[in-house]
Amino acid sequence: MQLPKPVTVDKVMAEQRAASFTRRSIKNEAKRSGLRLAMSMVDLTTLEGKDTPEKVRSLCRKAVDPADGSMRGAEPLPKVAAVCVYPQLVAAAKKELTKLGAAGEVKIAAVATGFPSGQYPLKVRLEDTRRAVDAGADEIDMVISRGAFLAGEHAQIYDEVCATVEACGFRKGVTKKDEGFAHLKVILETGELETLDNARRASDIAIAAMHDCGLTKFRGAGFIKTSTGKVEPAATMPVTLVMLEAIRDHWLKTAKKDGTGGELVGMKPAGGIRAAKSALHYLVMVKETLGEIEDGTYLSPSLFRFGASALVNDLVRQILWLDKGRYAARYDFAEA
Helix, strand or coil: CCCCCCCCCCHHHHHHHHHHHHHCCCCHHHHHHHHHHHHHCEEEECCCCCCCHHHHHHHHHHHHCCCCCCCCCCCCCCCCCEEEECHHHHHHHHHHHHHCCCECCEEEEEEECCCCCCCCCHHHHHHHHHHHHHHCCCEEEEECCHHHHHCCCHHHHHHHHHHHHHHCCCCCCCCCCCCCCCEEEEECCHHHHCCHHHHHHHHHHHHHHHHHHCHHHCCCCEEEECCCCCCCCCCCHHHHHHHHHHHHHHHHHHCCCCCCCCCCCEEECECCCCCHHHHHHHHHHHHHHHCCCCCCCCCCCCCECEEECHHHHHHHHHHHHHHHCCCCCHHHCCCC
16 A cells, blocks of 8 residues: 655635636526536435434425426426435435336445444444445445544554445446445545545545555546535635545546546535535636546536535426416525
């Protein structure tokens, strides 16, 4: 094991470039396409202590029909990419999605490894992961130990990611993507990492661990993710830009001389993204940072997700306005 070398981030330039993406003008059909694309990228999330099986069933119904039937007579909205729940509610989500005929189409993501703190013994965190996978989770959102990272125990973070990859059912000799393993999203909790330099360092370590385990040879089998949504600040555009650049640099490092065949690591900003307008800003950033990779392949739910709940209803409202010329009230749609 050899950890990647630290990269220094120019904070001022990162913030200025991130702000520039909010000044792009997106109109008419491009806006409609962008809003629908954003909908297809949402991990619709409920991660509250009061979550119940019925709330998860409601979440699944929202995932399959985000507009709650309001698109009758118009082009149906895409389903969201996934529902994200606690491990003990995975079985309820799987049963409901099967009932709705959307199992496999809408993925089930489960937070694990002692979410949200990560302050549990590794053995407990790995068992948490295995139980979620056994219950039917398609994806695992793990949290790194931020305390260990800030204490300089970077090798520990690398080892934790590798161990979680294995707990997801991935074996290094796997040759086919459908051989029964869950995809992994590594949550850095950037709001607690304090600096953009640390966010880049944690991104590089997580990507290196997934690469060395063999996970990243499958497109989108490994993601890096900003936040749990439980800490402020959560997802921000500067930190997401820094993480996207780590993904780009890994692709460049693993690509052939002709610029093909590089490893495609996914990205998930999560927490605090509530407005459709903000989602479009993030898509512009992805397009202008990773858009040259394999003909814009990063503008796809297999490689980019939004961790959100309130975002879905605002996307619906904006799409209805474009399609029908009227705004719906916020209370017209059920909360996820």
